[in-house]
Amino acid sequence: xxxxxxxxxxxxxxxxxxxxxxxxxxxxxxxxxxxxxxxxxxxxxxxxxxxxxxxxxxxxxxxxxxxxxxxxxxxxxxxxxxxxxxxxxxxxxxxxxxxxxxxxxxxxxxxxxxxxxxxxxxxxxxxxxxxxxxxxxxxxxxxxxxxxxxxxxxxxxxxxxxxxxxxxxxxxxxxxxxxxxxxxxxxxxxxxxxxxxxxxxxxxxxxxxxxxxxxxxxxxxxxxxxxxxxxxxxxxxxxxxxxxxxxxxxxxxxxxxxxxxxxxxxxxxxxxxxxxxxxxxxxxxxxxxxxxxxxxxxxxxxxxxxxxxxxxxxxxxxxxxxxxxxxxxxxxxxxxxxx
Numbered sequence: 404x405x406x407x408x409x410x411x412x413x414x415x416x417x418x419x420x421x422x423x424x425x426x427x428x429x430x431x432x433x434x435x436x437x438x439x440x441x442x443x444x445x446x447x448x449x450x451x452x453x454x455x456x457x458x459x460x461x462x463x464x465x466x467x468x469x470x471x472x473x474x475x476x477x478x479x480x481x482x483x484x485x486x487x488x489x490x491x492x493x494x495x496x497x498x499x500x501x502x503x504x505x506x507x508x509x510x511x512x513x514x515x516x517x518x519x520x521x522x523x524x525x526x527x528x529x530x531x532x533x534x535x536x537x538x539x540x541x542x543x544x545x546x547x548x549x550x551x552x553x554x555x556x557x558x559x560x561x562x563x564x565x566x567x568x569x570x571x572x573x574x575x576x577x578x579x580x581x582x583x584x585x586x587x588x589x590x591x592x593x594x595x596x597x598x599x600x601x602x603x604x605x606x607x608x609x610x611x612x613x614x615x616x617x618x619x620x621x622x623x624x625x626x627x628x629x630x631x632x633x634x635x636x637x638x639x640x641x642x643x644x645x646x647x648x649x650x651x652x653x654x655x656x657x658x659x660x661x662x663x664x665x666x667x668x669x670x671x672x673x674x675x676x677x678x679x680x681x682x683x684x685x686x687x688x689x690x691x692x693x694x695x696x697x698x699x700x701x702x703x704x705x706x707x708x709x710x711x712x713x714x715x716x717x718x719x720x721x722x723x724x725x726x727x728x729x730x731x732x733x734x735x736x737x738x739x740x741x742x
Contacts, residue, residue: 409641411436416485418442418472418518419492421452423594424533424586424629424636428489429465430457431633439465442472442481442492453593456733472514475521482521487640488530490518493563496597497537500559511562512569519573519581527580531640532570534585534650535563536625536695545658546698549585549650567650574648582645584636587654587697591629591717592724600626600718603665604725607674614679615669620662623694625654628717631710638706645705654697655710667715671722 415432419425420441429441443451451467470477472492482488494500494510515532522530539547540554555561573579588598596602599617606612635653639645665678702708712720 409436410487410637412438413486414438414440414484415487415489415640416440416442416482417489417491419490419533420467421454422491423453423591424589424632425489425491426453426457426593427591427629427633428491428636429454430461431637432489433461433464435637437487440481440485441465441467443467443469444492445469445471456593472517473509475517478517478521479524482518482527483525485522485525486528488518488522488527489533489636489640490515490530491533493533493566495535495559497557497559498597500557500562504558504562507558507562508565511559512565515566515569519569519579522581523573523577523579529640530570530579530581531636532566532581532583534567534583535560536585536587536652536654536697538564538567538585539695541693542695545694546656546696547652548698549652549701571648578647580647582639582647583650584639584702585650585652586632586635587625587627587652587695589627589629589632591721594629594721599661600664600668600721601725603668604672604718604722607668607672607676608722608725608729612676614677615665615674616679617661617665618680620665620678620680621660621693623658623660623696624664625656625658625695625697626664626714626717627654627697627710628712628714628720631655631712634711635702635706635708638708639702642706651702651705652697652699653702653708654695654699655714656697656699657714658694658696659714664714664718667718668722671718 415437420429421443494507500507537560538553539551540556553564570581590600594601606615
C-alpha cells in the first residue's frame with residue numbers, strides 16, 4: 404500500500420480499530436511510522452476483533468486498549484497525549500438501526516461527542532471524523548458533491564448526520580481541528596457479511612448454498628477498495644490545506660448496480676448459481692438509497708489523493724481473501740447469511 408503522508412513519531416489513536424476499516428488503518432499507520440493506540444470495544448470474550456488476526460509483530464507493535472466511546476471519562480483518559488485521532492468507531496449495520504435506533508444514537512452521536520470533547524480538552528492536533536455517503540440519501544444530483552442535501556433515510560444515516568454536525572460545530576465553536584472524511588461504500592478483506600459484497604462472495608464460494616441471495620439488485624453504488632479508503636484517511640490526517648468541520652468525499656467516481664457487482668463476483672468465483680432477491684433483505688421502500696456516486700475532486704485538490712484499485716482488481720483480491728479464510732477454517736460453511 405502506498406502511504407500519502409508521513410506519520411513517523413506521531414502518536415495516533417484509532418477508535419474502532421477492531422473493525423473492518425479500522426484494523427487496516429492501524430496496520431497502515433504502523434507502516435507509516437506512527438505510535439498507534441488501537442481502541443477495541445470492550446467485551447467479555449478476551450477478543451480484539453480483526454486486530455487478533457494481524458501478524459504477531461504487527462499486533463505487538465501497537466498499544467491495544469479495550470473500552471467504549473460511549474464512556475466520556477474513558478475517552479478523556481484514552482486521548483491524553485495523542486497527536487492525531489482517527490475516529491472510526493460506529494454502529495453501521497443499517498437493518499439493525501430500524502429496530503435499535505437508540506443504540507445507534509448513543510454510539511454514533513454521543514460517542515462522537517465524547518471523542519470531540521476529549522480531543523478538545525487535550526489539545527489534540529487533528530481529529531479525523533468518519534462520515535458516510537449514506538447521509539446523502541438517494542442522489543438528487545449526480546455525481547454527489549459535498550453540497551448535496553443531507554437526508555436521513557434510515558436511523559443509522561440520521562445518527563451519522565448528527566455526528567457530522569457535531570464535528571462541524573466543534574470546528575466552528577472551539578476551533579477544533581477536526582477533518583471530516585466521507586467514504587462511499589468501502590469493501591475488501593475483513594468486511595462482515597452484513598454488506599452485500601462479502602455476503603455474495605461467501606455464498607458464491609460455499610458449496611452448501613444453491614443460490615446467491617441478496618436484497619434489491621437495482622441500487623447503484625460507488626464501491627471503493629479498502630486500501631484506497633485507508634489512503635484517503637492517511638492523506639486527510641496530515642494534509643495542510645484541509646478545511647476543518649467540512650466534509651470531503653472519498654469515492655471512485657464510478658457507480659455500478661448491486662446486480663452487476665454480483666455478476667462480476669459470479670464470474671470471478673466461477674459460481675454457476677442463480678441470484679435470488681430475498682424480501683427479508685430489502686430495506687423499507689422509502690428508506691432504500693437508490694444511487695450513490697462520488698465527486699471526490701475536493702479531497703483530491705486538498706490532499707492529492709486518488710483511488711488506484713479498480714473494482715475488478717479489488718473484487719479479485721477480496722475473493723482471494725475469502726478463499727484463504729475458508730481454507731484455513733476461519734469461517735464455517737453456513738446457509739444463513741447476514742442481511
